[in-house]
Amino acid sequence: QVQLVQSGAELKKPGSSVKVSCKASGGTFSSYGINWVRQAPGQGLEWVGGTIPIFGNPKYAQKFQGRVTLTADESTSTAYMQLSSLRPEDTAIYYCARDRLPAALHDTSDLWGQGTMVTVSS
Amino acid sequence: DIQMTQSPSTLSASVGDRVTITCRASQSISSWLAWYQQKPGKAPKLLIYQASSLESGVPSRFSGSGSGTEFTLTISSLQADDFATYYCQQYNSYWTFGQGTKVEIK
Numbered sequence: 001q002v003q004l005v006q007s008g009a010e011l012k013k014p015g016s017s018v019k020v021s022c023k024a025s026g027g028t029f030s031s032y033g034i035n036w037v038r039q040a041p042g043q044g045l046e047w048v049g050g051t052i053p054i055f056g057n058p059k060y061a062q063k064f065q066g067r068v069t070l071t072a073d074e075s076t077s078t079a080y081m082q083l084s085s086l087r088p089e090d091t092a093i094y095y096c097a098r099d100r101l102p103a104a105l106h107d108t109s110d111l112w113g114q115g116t117m118v119t120v121s122s
Numbered sequence: 123d124i125q126m127t128q129s130p131s132t133l134s135a136s137v138g139d140r141v142t143i144t145c146r147a148s149q150s151i152s153s154w155l156a157w158y159q160q161k162p163g164k165a166p167k168l169l170i171y172q173a174s175s176l177e178s179g180v181p182s183r184f185s186g187s188g189s190g191t192e193f194t195l196t197i198s199s200l201q202a203d204d205f206a207t208y209y210c211q212q213y214n215s216y217w218t219f220g221q222g223t224k225v226e227i228k
Contacts, residue, residue, distance in 0.1 A: 045158075
């Protein structure tokens, strides 16, 4: 059974960058879309961006354009989200989520990682 | 960008109650809508996809309906395990989530 296992919690200074990983354990994902969603403390869910690794065509939410980069290493079934120019309001849990179906134009997710807490504080 | 508006923000109900949550899209999203349940400290769990399709393993007391811009999630008989926060999500154009509905014990 495939699981998404994310990297551990991060504490970062304002202005720095963070790179969160998401590894598909027990399977691959290269033909599935991988999306990233964040949740600030006590707040709702916010889409950051998504990509289908086999196509290499990341899409980013307007709010994060220029600050976020999504990549993937198919050889290790690992996806990455890098967020730069961090500010305190980026403090949140960051989740990766895999699409239900491979190479789908429209899809939601039935498989989520456990989340990675990123704290931005001086 | 497509905006999603959920109502109510909070809902107080008792075990056995029928509960309905509404989600409205700022433009037509056909049936590209999902519903998630989230409990504290946990990742969201998919309940409904494509507006009305029940995800495998989800109890049949959950149902979804709607198309275009108006959608509803109904819990036919609320159980103790259902007290949680629910989010709608459109996936017609990228992803957007509603602001969430917290279902509390009355």
